[in-house]
Amino acid sequence: MIKIALDGMGGDFAPKPVVIGALQALKKYKNLEITIYGDQNEIKKYLTEENERLKIVHTDKFLDMGIKDPISTYRKDKNYSLFLAMQSVKDKINDAVVTAGPTQAVVVAGHLILKRISSMKRVALAPILPSLDGTGKILLDAGANVDLKPEHLIELGIFARIISEKIMKKVNPKVALVNIGSEEGKGREFEIEAYKLLKDASELNFVGNIEPKDVFITDVDILLTDGFTGNILMKSMEGTTYGLGKVLKRELKSSLKSKIGGLLIKGALKKYKAALDSSEIGGALVIGLSKILIKAHGASDDYAIFNAIRQAKEMVENKVIEMVDEILSKKVWN
């Protein structure tokens, strides 16, 4: 049995999509148990069916999505749904945490409760970006560290390589450094130094720099950068996708002809939307912790939650963390 601790109250629309996503996951995966941490009265509203593999641990405390100071919140009170879910994994009651809660609080609580694995010096947020070929690309760090040293990219890259191989089934995944030009020597001191280190890292299939204009169409599997740049990149892609959707909608409504055309391309638009939707692939992994922690998008629907749970389950099954720890602490690569 794989046991998932689910933060019932994390996310813009919680707990509804969280509960529905959990029920879907339990239906599909018979080796799964889920414990939802949160307000049982709210959660039970959406529990349309009984399932003996679903438990609720009640708390009426949950983090606001705009929380400013998660550290002092945690120090004052450990009974928030996110903290309880994490503590259950730390205490080995559950195997992995899934939450759609506020990013900064998730990263901070991961640090405080789950802790780093000793072989890694930094923790990183690693979302999976949608891509033209539909396979998804791992971006890291996408916002856990505003400053990062070039050498941290190596251990983060190794972690990402294992996810890419074991979970995303890619063979010898390609690794690139996000930069403003394609040649070596481009960028800030950070990129120039990181390029040198990555070129020499035998554990990684480093293919050079990648410019942001190529991220969506590239065949590179893992994109490395510091947390500030990664966050800028991820949110630019997200914002542009959203904005273009609004423009397209506006133009499709602008005449009768285009309205009719819009109806005919409904199926195509649905597939178009799905291709851009990272919830198809799962949430962001918080890489570097001693336990699996998946951060689903704040605006997650039930399908996104389902996929985040699936992703957590696969990572536990594949013993991803054990594998990373072995490689990094023994410095061997098989």
Next chain:
Amino acid sequence: MIKIALDGMGGDFAPKPVVIGALQALKKYKNLEITIYGDQNEIKKYLTEENERLKIVHTDKFLDMGIKDPISTYRKDKNYSLFLAMQSVKDKINDAVVTAGPTQAVVVAGHLILKRISSMKRVALAPILPSLDGTGKILLDAGANVDLKPEHLIELGIFARIISEKIMKKVNPKVALVNIGSEEGKGREFEIEAYKLLKDASELNFVGNIEPKDVFITDVDILLTDGFTGNILMKSMEGTTYGLGKVLKRELKSSLKSKIGGLLIKGALKKYKAALDSSEIGGALVIGLSKILIKAHGASDDYAIFNAIRQAKEMVENKVIEMVDEILSKKVWN
């Protein structure tokens, strides 16, 4: 008469779109004279009509779009089309330069030939980003400096304010700092320090941080950041727009129904494309030089060149540089 020096050989498809764009501009603006610098044999192929306000200055040297070391190229030989166009402006034969040549070479040559205005410490690349409301937003620095000090943002912001007011006709344009969060205190040391300076800058209507996810839909007019981040942001938006276009095309071709729908929405798609097309608005201004220098996109078509010429003409007419210099050197704001 406004006199424009046009780099005939700059851009992926030069000289064709350059020549056609120049002819369009001359037809529309009767107070315009254009001198094209480049290979006269190539240029004449596309000169479908005579115009006494169009001159050609011949040179058979032009920069490769992938040029690596523009400084030493310039030191060795000053007869490249871009350098000659710039020199003519330095020598007051012309009033402004327009080129679709390689960005780094354009910025470097601007420094070497046109020089900074003495009241500014840095030069910045300032493209106009497309936006949902269609008004365009100035982003700077988008790649002239990989490192920039927070105080440089003030003078760059003042320059952008004048462009925004005088050329883009915006009233009291809003200025924001690109950042990974909306509250003060977010970001790296650079953003934290820049926020404080911008808050106190009476010359600028500073409205706080802007996250990249909001860039396309915002009502902010001027977005300030360092050249590395600005380049990442700009190229992410560009790449996402391009990638989504490819996905949409693919899906529209996926069935007969969607193909028919695609034909019906052709007009809407054209307007959609136009809304995202920065060539509608013009090229990027290289801000901080003693003369007007417009860098059109490398992939510019004739319409983009036409708009870059129009933009240069308007900036000369509005005496943008004189105004900036007066404000910055006297430290007064009217």
